[in-house]
Amino acid sequence: MDRRHFIGQSAAAVGLLAGLSSQTKAANLQKAEILVIGGGYGGATAAKYLRLFSKNTARVTLIEPNTSFISCPMSNLVIGGSRNLAEITSPYDTLSKRHGIKIIQDSVSSIDPDKKTVTLASGKTLRYDKAVVSPGVSLNFKSVEGLAQANKDGITLQAWKAGPETVALHKQIAAMREGGTFAITIPEAPYRCPPGPYERACQVANYLKQHNPKGKVIILDANQDVTSKGALFKKVWAEQYAGIIEYRPKSNVVGVDAKTKTLKLEVEDDVKADVLNVLPQMAAGEIAIKSGLANSNGRWVNVNFLNFESTARKDIHVLGDAIQIAPLMPKSGHMANQHAKVAAAAIVAELSGWEVNPAPVLTNTCYSFVNDREVVHVASVHQYNAAEKTFKTVPGSGGLSPAPSTLEGVYAWGWAHNIWADSLG
Amino acid sequence: MTETIPMRVKYLKPILLASTLIGLSQWSGLSLAQTADQLYKRGLAATCANCHGTDGKGVVDGGMPLINNLTSQEMLAKLKAYKSGALEGTIMPQLAKGYTDEQLTTIANQLGKKQ
Numbered sequence: 001m002d003r004r005h006f007i008g009q010s011a012a013a014v015g016l017l018a019g020l021s022s023q024t025k026a027a028n029l030q031k032a033e034i035l036v037i038g039g040g041y042g043g044a045t046a047a048k049y050l051r052l053f054s055k056n057t058a059r060v061t062l063i064e065p066n067t068s069f070i071s072c073p074m075s076n077l078v079i080g081g082s083r084n085l086a087e088i089t090s091p092y093d094t095l096s097k098r099h100g101i102k103i104i105q106d107s108v109s110s111i112d113p114d115k116k117t118v119t120l121a122s123g124k125t126l127r128y129d130k131a132v133v134s135p136g137v138s139l140n141f142k143s144v145e146g147l148a149q150a151n152k153d154g155i156t157l158q159a160w161k162a163g164p165e166t167v168a169l170h171k172q173i174a175a176m177r178e179g180g181t182f183a184i185t186i187p188e189a190p191y192r193c194p195p196g197p198y199e200r201a202c203q204v205a206n207y208l209k210q211h212n213p214k215g216k217v218i219i220l221d222a223n224q225d226v227t228s229k230g231a232l233f234k235k236v237w238a239e240q241y242a243g244i245i246e247y248r249p250k251s252n253v254v255g256v257d258a259k260t261k262t263l264k265l266e267v268e269d270d271v272k273a274d275v276l277n278v279l280p281q282m283a284a285g286e287i288a289i290k291s292g293l294a295n296s297n298g299r300w301v302n303v304n305f306l307n308f309e310s311t312a313r314k315d316i317h318v319l320g321d322a323i324q325i326a327p328l329m330p331k332s333g334h335m336a337n338q339h340a341k342v343a344a345a346a347i348v349a350e351l352s353g354w355e356v357n358p359a360p361v362l363t364n365t366c367y368s369f370v371n372d373r374e375v376v377h378v379a380s381v382h383q384y385n386a387a388e389k390t391f392k393t394v395p396g397s398g399g400l401s402p403a404p405s406t407l408e409g410v411y412a413w414g415w416a417h418n419i420w421a422d423s424l425g
Numbered sequence: 426m427t428e429t430i431p432m433r434v435k436y437l438k439p440i441l442l443a444s445t446l447i448g449l450s451q452w453s454g455l456s457l458a459q460t461a462d463q464l465y466k467r468g469l470a471a472t473c474a475n476c477h478g479t480d481g482k483g484v485v486d487g488g489m490p491l492i493n494n495l496t497s498q499e500m501l502a503k504l505k506a507y508k509s510g511a512l513e514g515t516i517m518p519q520l521a522k523g524y525t526d527e528q529l530t531t532i533a534n535q536l537g538k539k540q
Contacts, residue, residue: 049471052479053464337475345468354461361528363472365516379516381523397523401515408515414489415476421484422474 029351030057032129035118037108037287039064039092042134042320042336045423049344050132051099058348060100063120065107066163068092069424072193073333073367074416075162079170080203081211082372088162088416090424098425111291113313130347133293133301133310134319134336135285136161137192143281144185145255145264155258156276160192172275173204179214183263183273185253186221187281190300192321192331194228195378197221197279199368202233205241206371217245218271220263222252228330229368229378229400236370236404253278284322293318300324305384305391307346307356308339317343326391329382330364334415337423338362360384362391364398367412374404375412469528470535476516481536497537504529 036047039062047062069090077083095101106120111131119125139158141148150156157172159165173182182204186197201219208215226233226247237245248268255264256278263271263278283289283299293301293310301318302311305326310316320336329335342360349356362382367375380398382391401408470481473492477483481493492500506512507521508529521529 048479053467055459334475338472341468341471341474345464345471349461349464352461352464354464357461357465357468361469361472361524363475363520363523365476365520377516379519381520383523394523397519399519405515410488411515412488414484414487417484417487418478418489419475421487422479425479 028353029054029348030059032059032351033127034058034060034130034132034347035126035128036060036062036132036134037111037118038134038136038285038320039066039069039103040134040136040320040336041333041419041423042136042340043132044069044092044095045337045340046132046134046317046319046344047095047101048099048423049341050347051101053345053348054351056100058351059102061102061104061126062092062095063104063106063108063118063126064092065105065121066092067105069420070162070166071333071416071420072160072162072196073419075159075166076196076200076203077369077372078162078166079159079173079200080207080369080372081170081174082203082206085162085167090420092424094425108287111287111316113291113316116315129315130351131316132319132340132343132347133285133288133291133316133322134340135287135322137282137284137321137331138286138289139279140281140283143187144253144278146258147256147278147280150256150258150276151278153258155261156256156278158279159277160196160279169275169277173207174211176212176215176274178212179216180212180274181216181218181272182208182275182277183218183220183271184277185251185263185279186219186223186227187279188222188252189227190325190331191279191282194330194332195233195366195368198226198229198233199370200277201245202236202241202368202370203372205237205244208244209241215244217241218273219245219247220251220253220265220271221247221249223249225249228366229376232376232400232404233368233370236376240371282321284318288318288322291316293322296324305389306342306358306360307350308343309346317347319343326382328380328393329362329391330366330380332364332366334366334419335362335364337419338364340423358384358386365415367408367415369409369412370404373406373409375406375408376401376404377408377412466531466535470532473532473536477536492536493538495537497533500537501530501533504533 071088074088110119157165157169159169252266295312308317319339321331346356365379385392507517
């Protein structure tokens with residue numbers, strides 16, 4: 001063997017070793033069982049991007065009880081009657097047909113983080129190497145006396161999780177007596193979708209203005225002031241809904257009398273209304289709490305913001321509304337989608353033996369309809385801060401709309417169509 | 426030249442042997458390989474996808490301005506103009522100010538139309 005020949009063989013051997021090494025790591029990615037629990041904005045996006053970021057090599061199973069995805073963003077327009085539920089519903093099967101994700105239509109009854117197994121309501125047990133938990137929020141009906149039964153009986157509705165109650169609440173508003181009152185109650189922050197209740201009040205007022213002009217909307221807000229887009233909403237209430245919307249801050253609802261449709265407040269006098277939309281305190285989705293993941297006041301899940309892994313349990317990554325947020329990070333669908341992409345990239349990196357991206361970025365954009373055409377937004381950009389191990393908004397970035405506009409109404413629907421396609425298409 | 430050809434044949438042998446042992450999946454696996462850096466860049470560009478579509482391919486006639494007709498150079502010029510305030514808009518001037526110039530360059534390179 002001459003020298004050149006030897007070098008040639010060595011080079012081939014080194015190349016082969018490198019190939020074997022990357023092959024071993026790729027095999028970890030390909031062999032790992034990744035279970036995604038919950039098919040909302042967080043979970044559906046995580047499932048899809050685990051496939052995209054792994055170049056379709058990761059094995060991904062999505063567990064979701066519903067047959068189709070109903071968007072919470074835009075659902076206030078269904079309550080206001082200008083849109084219907086079909087317009088905000090997307091199928092799940094695109095995720096299996098187009099992206100090769102296995103979908104199990106079931107709910108998760110328990111997670112065993114020690115054995116790394118998930119048990120389904122049907123009784124089946126699945127093993128995982130990585131679990132992504134995106135369960136949304138649970139509504140604590142016990143935080144308001146009498147609410148659990150009133151909601152069970154359909155006398156009060158939450159309609160905060162979009163679905164049948166969204167349609168039912170619209171029907172209650174449409175059937176309300178002439179000159180009747182709709183009351184919405186807002187719990188202390190944090191809760192899912194900070195501007196959502198104020199947008200809802202606008203949508204109901206917009207409906208009443210056209211169909212029941214003597215009707216009224218009362219907003220009973222446990223917070224000190226409007227929690228999002230405050231100046232914009234107040235301007236709209238004064239200009240478009242004067243005499244229809246009444247805003248009462250620092251009004252904490254503690255009880256509901258279903259027979260008389262009366263709300264009991266902590267300090268102020270009782271409020272009687274014809275249609276009650278009571279939003280109780282919220283916490284991480286039940287499965288997160290049951291699994292011991294909610295290590296922030298027993299309500300929210302603390303995560304490592306570089307990979308969204310729970311600080312309580314290894315190899316369980318938690319996304320979306322269920323987490324204890326970073327400062328100024330909203331509990332929104334847009335943000336859940338962004339969490340999912342950081343988590344998916346981190347999981348692919350970990351299973352490939354790579355360092356997780358040390359500088360992830362998140363954005364948020366949130367549109368609120370103030371009537372059926374005009375919209376206001378809030379936007380923000382969040383860069384990871386390594387020293388403080390959290391996301392920080394960038395000074396000078398983000399902000400609000402100067403005023404409601406129909407152009408932003410067009411963009412709001414553009415956002416909806418694109419995020420639905422990005423998460424589920 | 427005459428010497429080179431048989432040499433190549435010789436040192437191809439171990440590779441062929443290895444490929445037989447490992448199986449064909451390795452070669453399809455290698456074609457799918459990406460680097461950590463590529464993954465980070467895809468992740469950064471994915472922050473735009475909520476509004477502008479997965480990989481910058483937005484829903485046609487969906488109501489949001491489409492960006493996939495722009496070259497990387499055009500996209501970067503637009504993003505920098507939003508950031509400086511030279512270009513007006515609704516959300517984009519606010520979002521562009523949140524990214525570093527290097528991040529905007531990466532996004533434009535990832536999502537810009539490849540020529």
